[in-house]
Amino acid sequence: MALRRTRKKTADKSTYHHGDLRQALLDASLALITEEGFGALSLREVARRAGVTHAAPYRHFADKEALLAAVAEEGFRAMTSRMKEEMAREPSPIDRLGACGVAYVLFAVENAAHFRVMFGPHFTQPLTPTVLGEDADAYGLLVGVLAEAQRAGEVREGDTADLALACWSLVHGLASLLVDGQLDPEAVAGGVAALARTQTLLLVGGLARPPVD
Amino acid sequence: MALRRTRKKTADKSTYHHGDLRQALLDASLALITEEGFGALSLREVARRAGVTHAAPYRHFADKEALLAAVAEEGFRAMTSRMKEEMAREPSPIDRLGACGVAYVLFAVENAAHFRVMFGPHFTQPLTPTVLGEDADAYGLLVGVLAEAQRAGEVREGDTADLALACWSLVHGLASLLVDGQLDPEAVAGGVAALARTQTLLLVGGLARPPVD
DNA sequence: CCTACCGATCGGTAGG
DNA sequence: CCTACCGATCGGTAGG
Numbered sequence: 006m007a008l009r010r011t012r013k014k015t016a017d018k019s020t021y022h023h024g025d026l027r028q029a030l031l032d033a034s035l036a037l038i039t040e041e042g043f044g045a046l047s048l049r050e051v052a053r054r055a056g057v058t059h060a061a062p063y064r065h066f067a068d069k070e071a072l073l074a075a076v077a078e079e080g081f082r083a084m085t086s087r088m089k090e091e092m093a094r095e096p097s098p099i100d101r102l103g104a105c106g107v108a109y110v111l112f113a114v115e116n117a118a119h120f121r122v123m124f125g126p127h128f129t130q131p132l133t134p135t136v137l138g139e140d141a142d143a144y145g146l147l148v149g150v151l152a153e154a155q156r157a158g159e160v161r162e163g164d165t166a167d168l169a170l171a172c173w174s175l176v177h178g179l180a181s182l183l184v185d186g187q188l189d190p191e192a193v194a195g196g197v198a199a200l201a202r203t204q205t206l207l208l209v210g211g212l213a214r215p216p217v218d
Numbered sequence: 219m220a221l222r223r224t225r226k227k228t229a230d231k232s233t234y235h236h237g238d239l240r241q242a243l244l245d246a247s248l249a250l251i252t253e254e255g256f257g258a259l260s261l262r263e264v265a266r267r268a269g270v271t272h273a274a275p276y277r278h279f280a281d282k283e284a285l286l287a288a289v290a291e292e293g294f295r296a297m298t299s300r301m302k303e304e305m306a307r308e309p310s311p312i313d314r315l316g317a318c319g320v321a322y323v324l325f326a327v328e329n330a331a332h333f334r335v336m337f338g339p340h341f342t343q344p345l346t347p348t349v350l351g352e353d354a355d356a357y358g359l360l361v362g363v364l365a366e367a368q369r370a371g372e373v374r375e376g377d378t379a380d381l382a383l384a385c386w387s388l389v390h391g392l393a394s395l396l397v398d399g400q401l402d403p404e405a406v407a408g409g410v411a412a413l414a415r416t417q418t419l420l421l422v423g424g425l426a427r428p429p430v431d
Numbered sequence: 432c433c434t435a436c437c438g439a440t441c442g443g444t445a446g447g
Numbered sequence: 448c449c450t451a452c453c454g455a456t457c458g459g460t461a462g463g
Contacts, residue, residue, distance in 0.1 A: 043339070049458080058432070058433055059459095061432050061433080069458080126334075126398050173395070174392040179383070181391065181394050185337055187344075192383065203380055208388075211421065261443090272441090273443085274449080276444090
């Protein structure tokens with residue numbers, strides 16, 4: 006899988022059959038959700054797909070929720086990384102804001118299973134950026150670039166938190182509608198990337214500071 | 219429950235224990251999702267809560283998906299109805315647009331179980347407005363008021379479908395974040411209604427046609 | 432990381 | 448709408 010990290014090879018294969026069972030379990034979870042839907046996710050089936058018996062996962066995860074939390078954390082890191090990449094290409098703050106939003110939507114569509122786990126109502130204790138660390142703080146990234154765009158005079162003044170929530174809501178809503186298949190196929194005909202750009206620009210355009218003539 | 223329809227009383231209680239088992243099953247499904255989460259929903263537990271044996275629901279629903287489809291349909295009707303109510307209070311098209319968005323978010327938060335079923339990835343065949351009828355066409359309502367606002371010169375020109383999707387994405391995203399508990403409690407401290415108004419107005423403000431001086 | 436085992440739940444059907 | 452029954456899966460643990 007694209008998101009797999011480098012494997013940590015272990016010498017003693019006789020007692021540790023996988024190079025990295027933990028990672029194999031995360032990958033198997035995503036494949037299972039992608040192929041059979043979230044409802045089909047069980048620790049036993051995940052173990053089966055990873056090629057181990059159903060007791061093995063408990064060596065790495067206390068329970069199902071712990072496994073899901075690990076999947077979500079991996080997802081937040083990957084999404085944040087993706088956003089940073091796309092933003093790095095843009096010279097102006099407002100363009101970085103747009104790139105940030107497009108990256109959010111594209112990550113969701115290309116990693117639907119991750120996205121579902123990240124934002125589903127699965128966790129007893131919320132997965133705050135504080136818990137996950139700054140490598141996974143996608144929201145912080147958004148707030149940062151938005152504030153920067155305001156300081157540069159490219160985005161209208163106003164409560165940054167309010168504006169950030171509007172941005173987040175728009176891209177999260179579009180991503181959710183796409184991931185959950187709620188959009189008329191006709192609307193998506195031109196491609197998800199184009200759609201994400203159009204929508205993001207609509208909001209960013211609405212937020213842009215009217216040029217002072 | 220607020221959404222229960224009038225019960226159809228049956229004379230022959232000996233063979234038909236409930237006045238309306240079908241509706242009782244829908245209500246029980248929502249209560250179960252609300253209290254135990256979506257993962258806890260099973261036909262057997264729903265039957266238990268409705269006070270019948272686990273074979274009884276099959277008299278009304280072919281399977282779990284059919285029950286969920288009925289819940290979703292009820293939800294779409296209720297949401298559409300709620301939107302119409304709120305819109306009827308506003309005299310101008312652009313205010314009706316705002317009221318429409320606020321109603322969407324409030325419905326979602328006040329009927330989280332319904333909302334989850336309506337937009338979850340549960341259905342083999344999509345629940346299109348065409349299938350559900352115009353009483354349940356919330357999206358059609360949005361497109362209608364948006365087009366009206368454009369004709370009245372209160373909203374900028376542009377592809378109505380694009381603008382409608384931006385509106386839908388924003389309110390759907392905000393609703394999803396709220397329903398899934400992703401928002402910082404601090405952000406919601408002022409109340410969901412106020413938050414929904416702020417956010418909706420931000421977008422509507424962005425879409426508004428700049429006054430021609 | 433495996434084998435063996437526990438109690439519990441589930442979807443669905445036969446037959447009345 | 449009920450009783451009785453089917454095969455199957457699940458989460459979790461003991462013990463090695």
